Amino acid sequence: MKKLTKTDLYDILYGCTILGTGGGGELQRGLEMIDEALEAGKDFVLVDLDELEEDAYIGTPYMCGSVSPKDEKDVINLPQIEKAPAVKAFQVMEKYFGKSFTGVIATELGGSNTAVAFYVAAMMGKYIIDGDPAGRSVPELQHSTYFLKDLPIAPITVANEFGDVAIIENAVDDFRAEALVRSMAIVSNNSVAVVDHPATKKQLEDAIIKGSVSYALKLGRAFRLAKENNEDPAKAVVEAGEGKILFKGAVADYNWETANGFTFGNTLIEGKEGYEGSIYKIWYKNENIISWKDNVIHATVPDLISIIRDDTGEPVTNPYFEVGMPVTVIALPSPAEWTTERGLEVFGPKHFGYDIEFKSIIKENECETA
Numbered sequence: 001m002k003k004l005t006k007t008d009l010y011d012i013l014y015g016c017t018i019l020g021t022g023g024g025g026e027l028q029r030g031l032e033m034i035d036e037a038l039e040a041g042k043d044f045v046l047v048d049l050d051e052l053e054e055d056a057y058i059g060t061p062y063m064c065g066s067v068s069p070k071d072e073k074d075v076i077n078l079p080q081i082e083k084a085p086a087v088k089a090f091q092v093m094e095k096y097f098g099k100s101f102t103g104v105i106a107t108e109l110g111g112s113n114t115a116v117a118f119y120v121a122a123m124m125g126k127y128i129i130d131g132d133p134a135g136r137s138v139p140e141l142q143h144s145t146y147f148l149k150d151l152p153i154a155p156i157t158v159a160n161e162f163g164d165v166a167i168i169e170n171a172v173d174d175f176r177a178e179a180l181v182r183s184m185a186i187v188s189n190n191s192v193a194v195v196d197h198p199a200t201k202k203q204l205e206d207a208i209i210k211g212s213v214s215y216a217l218k219l220g221r222a223f224r225l226a227k228e229n230n231e232d233p234a235k236a237v238v239e240a241g242e243g244k245i246l247f248k249g250a251v252a253d254y255n256w257e258t259a260n261g262f263t264f265g266n267t268l269i270e271g272k273e274g275y276e277g278s279i280y281k282i283w284y285k286n287e288n289i290i291s292w293k294d295n296v297i298h299a300t301v302p303d304l305i306s307i308i309r310d311d312t313g314e315p316v317t318n319p320y321f322e323v324g325m326p327v328t329v330i331a332l333p334s335p336a337e338w339t340t341e342r343g344l345e346v347f348g349p350k351h352f353g354y355d356i357e358f359k360s361i362i363k364e365n366e367c368e369t370a
Contacts, residue, residue: 001051004044004128009034009118012213014315015220017111018237019332021304022318023067023287024110024137033112033119042122046213047103048130052201056102058129059093059198061086061120062113064141064181065191067286068256068263068319076189081163085193086116087123089159093195096155096167101198103127105208107144109216110137111317116193131208133197135215135335136304139262139286141181142174143347145337146197149207153177156196160188182261190261209335215241227313234308234328243332244362246291246299247280248273248310250326256319262286265319267307269327280329282307284318289352291329299331299361300349302338306330333362 004012010031017027037044052058063086082088094101104126106117114132121128133144146153156168158181166184171177177196185192199207219240226236238245249269256265263286271278281292288305291298299305307316310326338347339360345351348358 002046004046006034006038008217009044011220011224012217013111013115013220014223015216015218016109016114017315017317018219018223018306018308019135019216019304020108020110020137020315020317021287021306022137022284022316023139024108024114024317025063025067025112025116026317027111027315030112030115033115037119037122040123044118044122045127046130047127049201049204049208049210052102052127054200054202056201057097057099057198058103058105058201058204059090059101059195060105060107060133061090061117061193061195062107063116063191064194064261065185065188066258066261066263067317068258076162076187078162080161082159082161084119084123085159085161086120086195088165089157089193089195090120090124092157092159092165092167093155093198096157097198101126103129105129105204106132106213107196108132108134108137109212111315113137114213114216128213129208130213131210132212133208135209135212135337137287138347141178141196144174145209146207147174147346148337148342151197151199151203151207153196155198156181156194158184159193160184160191162188164188186261190258209337212335233313234310234330237308238330238332241332242362243304243330245328246305246331246361247271247278247293247329248275248327249278249280250324251321252279253323254319254321263319267318267321269329272326282329285352286318288318290349290354297354297356300354300356300358301352302334302343302347302358303361304332304334306332331361333360
């Protein structure tokens with residue numbers, strides 16, 4: 001059990017933003033939530049799952065929707081009634097079960113979505129579980145180790161800023177739950193708060209990636225210390241995470257659109273610093289999914305493809321690019337759960353329409369480490 005300091009929390013969210021591979025929400029919003037809870041005198045307490053009683057109930061709160069800026073023509077102009085919809089969704093889940101939950105677990109690692117779970121835990125006096133069901137950020141609800149382990153996603157509670165609240169007592173499967181929740185996000189300014197997979201510690205024992213929050217803390221700390229010492233933060237992250245630098249250059253072009261509750265886009269990077277003459281392309285669906293070097297497929301999910309801005313040393317989230325932005329593209333190894341046959345079926349390149357076999361870029365000799 002560990003009471004997290006503000007420095008710990010910031011390091012975790014920076015690490016989560018890198019592990020978010022362009023998705024997982026805006027880091028700045030995540031930091032604001034942490035600050036709000038700290039200013040309210042709340043504590044953030046991180047625990048290993050093994051520290052809880054077998055029958056302790058745990059919920060998974062998060063925000064679901066696109067990651068792009070809102071298009072004013074699509075904004076629903078209703079009064080904002082609920083300022084903390086994730087807290088509301090969690091309260092509704094506890095009321096549905098008629099019991100107080102012990103802990104909260106983040107649905108993924110991302111600058112904002114991990115902070116949502118932390119915020120709910122702090123504001124409601126719950127423990128934060130050191131783990132998650134993704135080990136990174138992911139675009140769809142079924143992209144979770146919960147799904148791999150057949151843990152039921154329902155009941156699900158959903159709340160938005162307008163005060164709308166829904167309880168989905170049952171869903172045909174995770175794909176149907178994805179469709180139902182995503183449709184609610186589309187009519188809620190592309191953002192709804194969700195709590196799903198209510199389960200006991202015993203049920204979660206083999207259904208999560210343990211220690212992932214501590215891993216994010218490790219990466220975030222390495223990232224911060226590198227910046228404080230005027231060292232290369234991208235290099236520090238790949239060394240701490242046993243990853244690789246894939247490319248260096250400047251953003252030459254980018255495009256994106258919001259469709260069906262997701263942000264889709266492409267980023268083109270012109271090579272520099274030893275990569276002159278080459279072009280790197282990344283396609284994303286909220287998160288970075290697949291990349292090409294000189295029109296040849298280079299890296300794919302489930303390996304993590306992340307971008308760090310060279311001039312500010314900040315991780316970049318989609319679709320917030322600028323032409324000329326100097327960047328370093330890095331890869332971090334996928335959690336082992338996603339590299340199994342079942343994991344690749346759910347979250348490999350074929351799921352996204354690319355008929356190729358996954359081959360980890362981390363093991364490719366031609367990728368430089370520094």
